[in-house]
Amino acid sequence: MYTAKIYVTYKPSIVDPQGEVIQAALQRMNYQGITSVTQGKYFEVNLAAPNVAAAKNEVADFTDALLINQNTETYRFELVSNDDEVQS
């Protein structure tokens, strides 16, 4: 069993209206030093796979296919297996 932790963010050239509104709100709340905020998504997916390589492939596969919008988003992920962390 593996746990994939998947971090999705907008591509750099895509507007992130949410981030801008949150930043403005933080500034109004007097957090003055904040220079940028972006909001993305974070998924935790538990999956069974025969080995790390297969798990990685599967995660990349379904993330591309479903979890992100390839036109506007990118992602990175980590894979955790029995307390071993594998960076992707």
Add this chain to the structure above:
Amino acid sequence: MYTAKIYVTYKPSIVDPQGEVIQAALQRMNYQGITSVTQGKYFEVNLAAPNVAAAKNEVADFTDALLINQNTETYRFELVSNDDEVQS
């Protein structure tokens, strides 16, 4: 300058309807080994702060105040400063 990477998830007792919908979709798409999906939020906040401790305090502060709903969500964060990573 610091970058805070903030991961927000639902508290374990909260059902995550979106996660369930995604899991069902993945199963229909024939990703059979998936046993659970949860969707959370991921923020990257750039901020100026005099030192790590101050930055940590500020991040905890505004995350509690704005970024999460304390009734239903929890978070963890990492702070990155000039390529040094500081775990919280």
Add this chain to the structure above:
Amino acid sequence: MKAAVITFPGSNCDLDLFHALADLNFEPTVVSAQTTDLSNYDAIFLPGGFSYGDYLRSGAIARFAPVMAAVSQAAADGKIVVGICNGFQILTEAGLLPGQLFGNAQPGFICDEVDLLIDNPETAYTNAYNDSRIKIPIAHGEGNYYVDSATLAQMEANHQIIFRYADNPNGSVADIAGITNLAGNVFGMMPHPERAVDAITGNTAGQPFFKSILQTLSMAVGRK
């Protein structure tokens, strides 16, 4: 009766609410979210819409708008504070009402008319209703009411649940559509009674909602 309708950047049912209140004999004023003093008003209304785009979580950013301190003050003073749709979401985020509104169980925005059951007919929001089942429009993507079971039990015991869905459209706990705080003066609901006050648009089932409030306020004034 002087009613304030608070307009946040992104509110879009403010004028609908204003017209409904005016048609039903309130003296409404649309008040900006920058306002810091609401002491002139007998009742405060938070309208539907997408305050601050509803980015982050619906209502999360609006609860920090300047006007919210005055809203909390009004609530503490025992004035009637009503949140409809996004207004309800703001009141929960602000902690003036228990619980939170999540995304609909089946994700996506729904615009429809649904049947509501009046759970507590003796409140400032329901006392003018003759029927216990009414049809009211809904229009929301995040109307799935959640509250933990301990709080829910208290709310049930205190009769804080005012409206329930006859056929739950969004996954809300205990079919909850509208609630009050413990004191009964702060109220929130996802459905839109202000869209149901005019026969020409096909539904008048929202009228008694506003009449109830007006009646309650007049009695309170009479008692003073």
Add this chain to the structure above:
Amino acid sequence: MTTSGLKELTPQQIHDSKLYLEWGLTEKEYQLIVTELDRLPNFTETGIFSGMWSEHVSYKKSKAVLRKFWSQNERVLQGPGEGAGILDIGDHQAVVFKAESHNHPSFVEPYEGAATGVGGILRDIFSMGAQPIAVLDSLWFGELDNAHTKHLVDGIVAGIAGYGNAIGIPTVGGEIAFDDVYAGNPLVNVMAVGLMDQATMQVGQAKGVGNAIIYVGAKTGRDGMNGASFASAEFSSQEKADRAAVQVGDPFLEKLVMDTTLTAIRDYADIIVGIQDMGAAGLLSSSAEMADKAGMGIELNLDLVPQREAGMIPYELMLSESQERMLLVVKAGQEDKILELFRQNNLDAQVIGTVTDNGRYVLNFQDKVVADLPLRFLTHPLEPKLTAQKPKRLEYLTKNQYQPDVSDLKSTIKKLIGQATIASKASLFRHFDSMVRADTVIKPGGDASLVRIRGTKKALAMTTDVNGRYLYLDPKKGGQMAVAEAARNIVATGALPIGITDCLNFGSPDNPEVYYELEQAVAGINSMAKRLNTPVISGNVSLYNETDGQPIYPTPMIGMVGLLADVAQALTIGFKNSGDRIYLIGTTKDSFNGAEIQKMQTGKIEGQLFDFNAEDELAVQKLVMQANQAGYLASAHDLAEGGLAVALLEASFTGHLGFKIQTQSPTKYLFSETAGRFLVTVPARCQSDFEALAGKQAQYLGTVVDGDDLALVTSEETVHLSRAELQKIYQESITWQLKD
């Protein structure tokens, strides 16, 4: 922060590498530019020409056809040429409307493509000084039998909902149809309607030397780079679409821009000279068109443009299609009032240039002149002469009408009612907020939608219609029929049709057969528009709708608006009371080529399109209006796809009542799609008055009854159907098809 990946080639390099061809300019156009300028255009200038001379911005290939539109009558306050058209509706009020296509962006990125389509059309409306009051959307997809189409449906519907719901303008109507020809090229057309006091009318003109050009709204980023020339090129499924063209919408920001712009127009009418939204080709086309319409010049300082990304070059700043931006021309010396108003509402506002009188389009950037072009030349590209040729498929069409197989009437009806094009679209349009603003009298699900005008007795009816299959068999007659159907839908609400906007969705005009279709369709639209006294006051052209050389059906969407003097007279489609008399108005003929039943039973659309008689159509519409004004009608529903069978069922589903009818005609006529027909019901007490008025135009069919039974008697047979059973199929069919 990213910096530009674009390298600015020198004029000579552009010349030698022929970069201009890649950007959509032809060899001939490039040579013309060189001759006119008497030098080689630089990188920025070449980009400017490619944007301004794209079909999407210049309409160079469709202009000749568009000029033929009839667009003048006593109501017209503003015809084509501005952001939107305007019609007088009395009491110093006016209605403003326009439609726009977002086909290509929605194919590449369904959610954002559709969302920004809504945002764009709304800017067209409020830039005229009108408060938007309603949105309609017309969507054409491939058949619902593949995952990609389902993905497009979900994304596009969610995108329209996401933007329209958040900005708080109700989506009150539209249409959704399915056919394989749209599989690789779905159509997303959005129409918006606004209301204004005539006193606040604005146009997009840059008049008055020295007046300030003010930029307001979102910052400029690299979104939708070159979207305009992208929309003017054919798709090839081989080539991965250009992902840089993705624009992201922010309805929250647009609501602020909308409200603030309308406030500015109300409070500062005396100092605002012109307003235009930034649409296709962004800052470039809005500034050039405003100056050109006023016969002036313009000079901009690009360093002053609010920017979201670092290192943007002039080419990018000018061609970016970042959303939620507007351009205002304000009287010299008065700029501060406007700047302050926008800034108070947390919006960027910046003076970026001035109006000049030298007729030049001049851009400065980092202390250099980066473009200096003759404006009139820039805004008037060559209009290539296109040839039209009657398509081969139209040469040998059989006159014979298809004869439906009705041997099993019950199952034919069951199957028909579940066809994606016929079945209820409620499971899709329920995602749209159709009630916000609390003025919606007739919501989606009727013939046309109806929005009341608060403070008056008036209401506005609106609809979008076209049947591409008819145009495929006969572009001219099909064009006439699209207008006729739109008007029929308006009339079915009790309103008087008053004007038209359109979206001309066609394949490549360089193909003579497609150009023929375009010419003929417009001729058909025009002839019917004149007869109905409904001028064409605005519109949009979307060409190159083909995939791998396979064009879509010619699909000129007609958006029509009607005026109802007294909203109390509004009519809806549902049966009202048991005992009401049911009539069919109009004549039914053998009309099956191009009909839904032909498609369902043969999988094809073929043969000569059935006849259309404009006189009959007008007479029938007039009768329905008269009967309604006299108070004789309880309900009215126009007949369209699926014919009488479908109309009867829809009227019974919506009214929750059954019917008992008998016709002298053969069974097949239940499915005929002859135009110019209505299904109406009349209370028993009005029966004789109605029959006296209608004479032979109306045929008595039977009565409305309580209960579940639907009884149908034709000259050949009697069937009994269960309303509940059919209604379930009708309502759930789309959901089922989307699921599996």
